[in-house]
Amino acid sequence: MPASRTRSRLPHPGVIAAAGLISIMVAALVGLASAGGQIRGPAGSASGLLPSPYLQGVVRVAAWQAGLSTVLSLLLGTALALALTRRSAFPGRSLIMAVITAATVAPTIVIIFGVVTVFGRSGPVPVLASQMGLTLPAIYGLHGIVLAHVVMNTPLVARVMLGALAATPNEHGRLGQMLRFSSLDCFRHLDWPVIRREWPGLATFIFLLCFTSFAVVLSLGGGPANATLEVAIYQALRLDVDFSRAASIALFQIMLSLGIVLAFSLIGAGLPDTSGHMAARPRPDAGSRGLQAFDALMIGFAVLLIAPVVLSVLTGVGQLHSLANRQVLDAGITSMILAALAAIMAVTLALLLATAAESGPSGRSSPHRARLIDLAVLALLGLPPFALVTGLFVLLRGQVSLAGAGLVLVPLVNALMALPFVYRLIAPPLRQSTERHGRLAASLGLEGLARLRIVAWPVLKRPLAAALALSAALSMGDFGVIALFGGGDLVTLPYLMAERMGAYRIDEAGAVALLLVTTAVGLTFIADRA
Amino acid sequence: MLELDALTIRYPDFTGRYTLSVPKGALCAVIGPSGGGKTTMLHAIAGFEPVIGGTTCFDGRNLETLPPALRPCSLLFQDHNLFPHLSASQNVALGLKPDLSLSETEHGMVAEALASVDLEDETRRLPGELSGGQRQRVALARALVMRRPLLLLDEPFGALDPGLRKSMITLTDRLRRQHGLTVLMTIHTPSDITHVADLVAFVAEGVVQSAGPPNEILKAGFSPAIDAFMGV
Numbered sequence: 001m002p003a004s005r006t007r008s009r010l011p012h013p014g015v016i017a018a019a020g021l022i023s024i025m026v027a028a029l030v031g032l033a034s035a036g037g038q039i040r041g042p043a044g045s046a047s048g049l050l051p052s053p054y055l056q057g058v059v060r061v062a063a064w065q066a067g068l069s070t071v072l073s074l075l076l077g078t079a080l081a082l083a084l085t086r087r088s089a090f091p092g093r094s095l096i097m098a099v100i101t102a103a104t105v106a107p108t109i110v111i112i113f114g115v116v117t118v119f120g121r122s123g124p125v126p127v128l129a130s131q132m133g134l135t136l137p138a139i140y141g142l143h144g145i146v147l148a149h150v151v152m153n154t155p156l157v158a159r160v161m162l163g164a165l166a167a168t169p170n171e172h173g174r175l176g177q178m179l180r181f182s183s184l185d186c187f188r189h190l191d192w193p194v195i196r197r198e199w200p201g202l203a204t205f206i207f208l209l210c211f212t213s214f215a216v217v218l219s220l221g222g223g224p225a226n227a228t229l230e231v232a233i234y235q236a237l238r239l240d241v242d243f244s245r246a247a248s249i250a251l252f253q254i255m256l257s258l259g260i261v262l263a264f265s266l267i268g269a270g271l272p273d274t275s276g277h278m279a280a281r282p283r284p285d286a287g288s289r290g291l292q293a294f295d296a297l298m299i300g301f302a303v304l305l306i307a308p309v310v311l312s313v314l315t316g317v318g319q320l321h322s323l324a325n326r327q328v329l330d331a332g333i334t335s336m337i338l339a340a341l342a343a344i345m346a347v348t349l350a351l352l353l354a355t356a357a358e359s360g361p362s363g364r365s366s367p368h369r370a371r372l373i374d375l376a377v378l379a380l381l382g383l384p385p386f387a388l389v390t391g392l393f394v395l396l397r398g399q400v401s402l403a404g405a406g407l408v409l410v411p412l413v414n415a416l417m418a419l420p421f422v423y424r425l426i427a428p429p430l431r432q433s434t435e436r437h438g439r440l441a442a443s444l445g446l447e448g449l450a451r452l453r454i455v456a457w458p459v460l461k462r463p464l465a466a467a468l469a470l471s472a473a474l475s476m477g478d479f480g481v482i483a484l485f486g487g488g489d490l491v492t493l494p495y496l497m498a499e500r501m502g503a504y505r506i507d508e509a510g511a512v513a514l515l516l517v518t519t520a521v522g523l524t525f526i527a528d529r530a
Numbered sequence: 531m532l533e534l535d536a537l538t539i540r541y542p543d544f545t546g547r548y549t550l551s552v553p554k555g556a557l558c559a560v561i562g563p564s565g566g567g568k569t570t571m572l573h574a575i576a577g578f579e580p581v582i583g584g585t586t587c588f589d590g591r592n593l594e595t596l597p598p599a600l601r602p603c604s605l606l607f608q609d610h611n612l613f614p615h616l617s618a619s620q621n622v623a624l625g626l627k628p629d630l631s632l633s634e635t636e637h638g639m640v641a642e643a644l645a646s647v648d649l650e651d652e653t654r655r656l657p658g659e660l661s662g663g664q665r666q667r668v669a670l671a672r673a674l675v676m677r678r679p680l681l682l683l684d685e686p687f688g689a690l691d692p693g694l695r696k697s698m699i700t701l702t703d704r705l706r707r708q709h710g711l712t713v714l715m716t717i718h719t720p721s722d723i724t725h726v727a728d729l730v731a732f733v734a735e736g737v738v739q740s741a742g743p744p745n746e747i748l749k750a751g752f753s754p755a756i757d758a759f760m761g762v
Contacts, residue, residue: 169610
C-alpha cells in the first residue's frame with residue numbers, strides 16, 4: 001500500500017495551520033524584538049526588560065480598574081442571573097433577555113456611545129440628579145471606564161450564568177422541593193456549586209478584557225492617568241510614531257497577559273460559554289417574599305443600568321436618513337468585506353485545528369496533540385491584538401502602505417482574536433463525533449474530505465454557521481486594530497462612528513450605532529438559531 | 531392504601547388519566563412501553579405535575595393540595611439523585627435537615643441508614659467517587675431517613691448491570707418490609723421483579739390498562755397489549 005504510506009507521511013492540514021499560527025505569533029514577536037532592539041522605557045531611558053516607572057504606573061492603574069470592573073460585573077451579573085432564574089415568568093422577562101443579548105453583542109464603541117449619551121454631562125442621569133440637588137462627577141476618568149466595563153460585562157456574566165444555572169439537572173430542583181429547601185439551602189446546594197465552577201473562568205476572562213481594554217479607555221479615560229498598555233502602545237505608534245517604545249510596551253504586555261492566561265489554564269478554567277440555553281426552571285425558593293423583593297431590586301437596577309445604554313442607539317432613529325450617503329455605504333462595504341474575510345479565516349483555521357486535534361491513529365483522537373492545539377488557541381487570548389499587529393506591521397513596514405497593511409492585518413488579527421471563541425464552538429462537537437464514530441469511520445476507511453462530509457458535517461454544520469456569525473459580529477464591531485490603520489481609504493462603521501462622536505455629530509453617530517447593533521443582534525440571532 | 535382516582539394530567543401531546551389502588555405496605559411494579567406515561571404518573575403522585583382533575587389519596591388523605599415537601603412520599607429518579615458537591619453522608623443528611631446542622635442523634639440516624647444499605651465505609655466519598663449502584667443506595671438511604679411511608683422509584687436501577695439490578699431490588703424489598711413502606715417502582719424488565727412484587731400495573735397511552743398479581747397479569751394471553759410488550 002505505497003499510496004497510503006505516502007499519504008500518511010504528509011502532515012495533516014491542521015498541523016500546517018497550527019504551524020502557521022505559531023509562525024504568525026513568532027513573526028510578531030520577532031517584529032517586536034527587532035523594532036525594540038534597544039528596548040527602552042517610554043521616557044527614553046534604557047532600562048532593559050524591566051518596566052519603567054511609567055509602565056509600572058500604567059499596570060497598577062489598569063489592574064485596579066480591571067479588578068474593580070471584574071468584581072462589580074461578576075456580582076451584578078450573577079445576582080441578575082439568579083433573579084431571572086428564580087423568576088421564570090413575569091411580564092417583560094423576554095424583553096429583559098433581549099436587552100441582555102443585545103448588550104452582550106453590542107460593539108464596544110456603541111456601549112461607549114450609550115454611556116456618554118446616558119451618563120454624559122447633558123445625559124438624562126446627570127440632569128435628573130441635578131434636579132434632585134445632586135452633582136454627579138464627570139463621566140471621564142476611572143469611574144467612566146469602570147461604568148462602561150460593568151455595562152459591557154454584566155450582561156455577559158448574566159448570560160453565562162443563566163446558561164450554567166439552567167444546565168443544573170431538573171431533578172436537583174425537584175429534590176430541593178421534596179427536601180424542603182429554604183432560600184439559603186437553595187443557594188448553598190443549587191446555586192453556589194455553579195457559581196464556584198463558573199467564576200474563575202469568567203473572572204479571568206473579564207479581567208483580561210478590562211486590563212487590555214482599548215476603546216473604552218481611549219474614549220472615557222480622560223487622559224494618560226488611566227491609560228492601559230494597549231492605549232500606551234497606540235499612543236506610541238499613532239501619535240509619537242515611536243516603534244521602539246511601542247515594541248517594548250507590547251513585549252511587556254505579552255509577558256503579563258501570557259502569565260494571566262497561564263494562570264487561567266492552570267486553575268483549569270475554560271472560556272466562558274455563552275451558548276447555553278437560558279430557559280427558566282421551577283425553583284423551590286421562588287415563593288420567598290424576601291427573595292422576591294431582592295430579585296425585583298436586582299432586575300430593576302440592572303435594567304436601569306444596562307437598558308438605557310443599549311436603547312440610546314434609538315436616538316439615531318431620527319437620523320436614519322444620514323445613513324444614506326456615500327461615506328456610510330463605503331464604510332459599510334469595507335466593514336462587511338473585513339468581517340467576511342475575518343470570519344472565513346477564523347472558521348477555516350478553527351476547523352483545521354479542530355480536525356488536527358482529533359485525527360489520531362485508528363480513528364481515535366490524540367490527547368497530547370489535542371491538548372497542545374487547545375493551548376495554542378488559548379495562548380491567543382494572552383496575545384494582545386495591538387502587540388500582535390505592531391509586530392506584524394513592523395515586518396511589513398516599508399513594503400506596503402498603511403492602508404494596504406491594514407487591509408491585510410485588520411481581518412487577520414480580528415480572525416485570530418475571534419479564534420478562541422470560534423474554536424470553542426467547533427472543537428467540542430467534533431471531539432464528540434470522533435469519540436462516537438471515529439472507529440467506525442476508520443474501519444470503513446473514511447478519510448480526509450469524505451470523512452469530513454459523511455461523519456463530521458452533520459454535527460458541524462450548525463456550529464460552523466454559529467461560528468461564522470459570531471466571528472463576523474466580533475469583526476463588524478471591532479474598534480481596536482482599525483484605530484491604528486483607519487482613516488483615508490480604510491474606514492469601517494465603528495471608525496466612522498467614532499469620527500462622528502469626536503465631531504459631536506451625536507445623532508448621526510447614533511444612526512450608525514443603530515445600524516451596528518442591528519447587524520450584531522441579527523448575526524447573533526443567526527448564531528443562536530443555526 | 532394509595533388510591534389514584536382518575537388523576538388527570540394534560541400536555542399538548544399527551545394526556546394521562548390514572549386510576550389505581552395499591553394496598554399499604556405493598557410493592558407495585560409499574561410496567562409498560564416507553565412514553566406510555568409511567569414516569570408522569572409517579573411524578574404526579576409526588577406533586578411535580580400539574581394535575582387538572584381527579585385525586586390522589588394516601589391513607590384516606592387527599593394529597594392534591596399539598597406541595598411536594600409535605601407529601602408522604604420520596605421519589606428516586608433514574609439519575610441525578612445526589613448533589614455532586616456533597617459527600618454520601620451529607621446527601622443522606624439533607625433528608626433530615628437541608629442546612630446539614632445535625633445533632634448527634636441525627637448523625638447516628640444517617641450512619642444507621644447508610645449501614646442499612648451496606649455503605650458504612652463510603653460515608654465520606656463524593657458521588658463522583660461512587661459506582662452507579664452505590665449512588666442509588668445513598669439515595670435510598672436518604673429516603674429512609676426521611677421516614678415517608680410512600681417510596682416512588684422511577685427506574686432508579688435501569689442503568690445498572692442485571693446482577694446489581696436484582697440485588698438492588700432485593701435490598702429495596704428488604705427495606706420495604708423492615709420499614710413498612712408502600713413502594714411503586716417503574717421497571718423495564720418485569721422478570722427482575724416478579725419474585726418480590728405484590729402487584730403489577732401495566733401503563734400504556736397514559737392509562738393504567740391492567741393491574742393485579744404478577745402471575746395473573748404477566749401470564750401469556752391475559753392481554754394482547756401486555757403480550758406485545760413482553761414479546762410473547
